[in-house]
Amino acid sequence: MKSLKYLNKYLHKYSFKIAVGFFFVIVANISALFPAHLIGKSFNLIIEEVEKAKLNQELTYDHLYYLLAIYAGLLIIFALMRGVFMFYMRQNIIVVSRNIEFDIKNEIFLHYQNLSLNFYKLFDSGDILNRITEDVSRVRMYLGPALMYSMNLITLIILILYRMIIISPQLTMVVLIPLPVLSLLIYRVSHRINYKSGIVQNKLSLLTNSVQEAVSGIRLVKSFVKENEIINDFKDISTDYMNRNISLSKTNSIFFSVGFISCWF
Structure with missing residues (x-):
């Protein structure tokens, strides 16, 4: 968690837009709750009119239809309103996360330019590229969707x-x-x-590094006739990467299934 404190400067930089986004989160959730209340009022209205009809032996459809039309219009x-507020909610928070992602990538790229040659000898190109792509993408998910949905969930609860x-x-x-x-189940999954x-x-880092080394050393690969070995190696890494992704997708499906089943019971 201490490493996340470094990101606070970006939150301060875009604090106004984030605050506006949180405001739209609250308003959108309030707008989402009113339809349920209106539907309940509509059913109560129908029951009341039916009870009055039993007592008076007549039912005034015009008045009932008029009130139901008002409730339908309000729905x-x-x-x-909720659709508009959700649009501006995402327009503020998600766009801010994209701007922060752009700033972080620029900062990392500038840092890469100041590093010594020994750094590039110690680390593979795939790892270096992975830091500025996948890792930054995860940071964006934390600063964008994770932040937005957390605020949305807390407000809604x-x-x-x-x-x-x-x-x-x-x-x-x-x-x-x-x-x-x-x-407990959600935590474990x-x-x-x-x-x-x-x-x-x-695995993605390994795959990227394999492709980069094969492309940069293409002359050596052709000189020693190692094309088939490189292709087979790439197939093995790709297959392993695909299988790992499938396993991750299965676990993700279990996550949503556990949530649905727990809520059902």
């Missing part, structure tokens, strides 16, 4: 729990019972995902 308005407690505290407690088990992601990243 459409809130849906459009607070608003939903508040609304649920007002409606039924007992039912809210029943719903919250599976959360500790769900948290996410730990496995991080481990496999590291392996995939290393």
Whole structure:
């Protein structure tokens, strides 16, 4: 976590846009909760009108249709508002993460230019390229989607729990019972995902380094007639990289399945 403190300077640099994005996160979640309330009000309205009809032996369809049309219009308005707010939410936070990614890549490239020749002899080209591509991409995911979805989740949980407690505290407690088990399962699976992601990243570095060495030494490869060996080596590395990616995708699918099953029970 200490290494993440280095990124704070980028958060300060784009703090205004991030704050605007968080504002749209809150407003978008509030807009998302209103339709459920309106639908409940619509059903209550229908029940009330039916009860009145049983007592008065007549049902005023015009008044009922008028009120339902108002609720339907409000549903459409809130849906459009949520779509607009979510667009500006992503337009601020995700674009900021892209700008930070651009700044970090420039900083790393400038640092590479100041390094000595011994550094490039010690480390493979694939590792060096991987640092400025895959590693920076993971940083962008942390500063962009991870930050946005964390804020979105926290805001949504607070608003939903508040609304649920007002409606039924007992039912809210029943719903919250599976959360500790769900948290434990998600932690175990996410730990496995991080481990496999590291392996995939290393395999990608090895693959990139293999291609770079084959291209840079193409004259030697042809001189010693090593084309078939290079091709077979590349196939082996590519196949291993593909299998690791498939294994990671299977673990990711387990992650979503565990979340869905836990929520269902």
